[in-house]
Amino acid sequence: MNKIDMSVDLNGLVLKNPVTVASGTFGFGREYGEYVDLNKIGAIAVKGLTLEERQGNPTPRVVETPMGMINSVGLQNPGVDYFIKEELPNLSQYDTKIIANINGNTIEEYCKMAEKLSKTSVDALELNISCPNVKEGGVAFGRDPEMVHKVTRKVKENSDKYLIVKLSPNVSDIKEIGVSAESGGADCLSLINTLIGMGIDIEKQKPILARGIGGLSGPAVKPVAVRMVYEVSKAVNIPIIGMGGIMNDKDAIEFFLAGAWAVSIGTANFVNPMVSMEVLKGIEEYLKRKEYTSIKELVGQLKF
């Protein structure tokens, strides 16, 4: 039997396979590079970057909930300049696409970062307009369709990089937000970011996270994510990278059927550092069993 074609062309960004790792869950590749061959991953979305270095929120920053976790890291990162100088050269050695996840407090900040990164070897920008763990910017942008349009358009004007807009699930109509990002000039959408959650210590009668609330991820969010990918894929004409609770190949296949062109793995890395490779292998086996010759044939094949 012929080899299955696992490559995907996301309207300009070509990945050698559709399995990527999600921002904030893979650092800058160094740590998990000890466990997986980074050359085998379709793309790496790096830890969310901000213009200036950020120390993040106080600890505790994590609480486990039934089949999920809530984090309140708060975008701790060394800043975009440090990333370009100290981390990007290391990442660039690998045969994988690099997605720079960027976070601004204002549209100007997003644009400044986009400009800086335009002059580098990153393959794509991912606008995070959906981080629930910071006071300004973040999710406040992601909830307002007009703001989403505007920030997307401004960044597009200030950069010639491939542009992904990452959507927040913490909205009442995600289709509308997806459409706004598309009309602003996004080349691709990624969804979902974390759902806002909270965990309480009933003995102390206090929240467990120092900051009270945080972002819920992991298997618990998968049904929400699959639904949102399905809805948005019907509403837009640009490709979607689907994520949220993917723990294995079966979860990933659900996302492809729902309309995702590629998938991203986040929390599952924490549980099993080799999970991305196992998901990739599982998808290939499924395609073989179902007699597909390429991953593209699976996208949006949900029968309804």
Place this chain on the structure above:
Amino acid sequence: MKKNLYCKILENIEIAPSIHKIEMERVDGFGDIKPGQFLHIKCSDAYLLRRPISISMVQKDRVGIVVRKAGEGTSLLCDRKKGEILDVLGPLGNGFTIDEGKNVIVIGGGIGTAPLLELVKNLKEKQVTVLLGYKDTPYLVEAFKDYVKDVKVATEDGSAGYKGYVTDLLKTKLENDKVDIIYSCGPEIMLKKVQEIATEYKVKSQLSIEERMACGVGACLVCTCKVKSEDGVKHVRTCKDGPVFSGDEVMFHE
């Protein structure tokens, strides 16, 4: 390349109420193990995240941990039976650094005594005093005595050894003897006190601290702690940059 290790449980015994000593096969892949390093263990499929547990004993063919039933994850771990397979990442983190100084104090509190056992095994050439503190029932004391003559116990309820805090014993020792370095692991409130005393007596210290973790390998940044740096305060990762830090850099929670 590193990978998950699948280790058969060789022994699981309750050595004190709610405290289990679990020994597992030292499969290929563990490599060298430094005292103070930890394992990230999948306690059961009922939970998503792994739990960090210090390595307490290393032998040629086995690795031992001592676990306190703190919540549901560690309770499920303690329920695992001999012959079952544990899914383990590790050894992770940096361990204790064996210092040049000859006169050493090793001071542990509660479950924090566990990693210090493997440490004292590696301090053979030194003059070592071990101070162990517990709320009530002591454990591992005899195991420490296999390596060190001078082992003192404190219990808060007075049921064994000195009645009171183990840090009182530390003060007495520093009053009377020359000490080059203090190694410590225990609850935060105790470590804070150890840090204070070490500063007061101008003695170096290495402290093994705890933070809630997710990945355990340095990728997610949920486990950060504050350390002093040239330009003020810095957030570093407990799992990768620690869990052992120099006592004069760690900044504990307010």
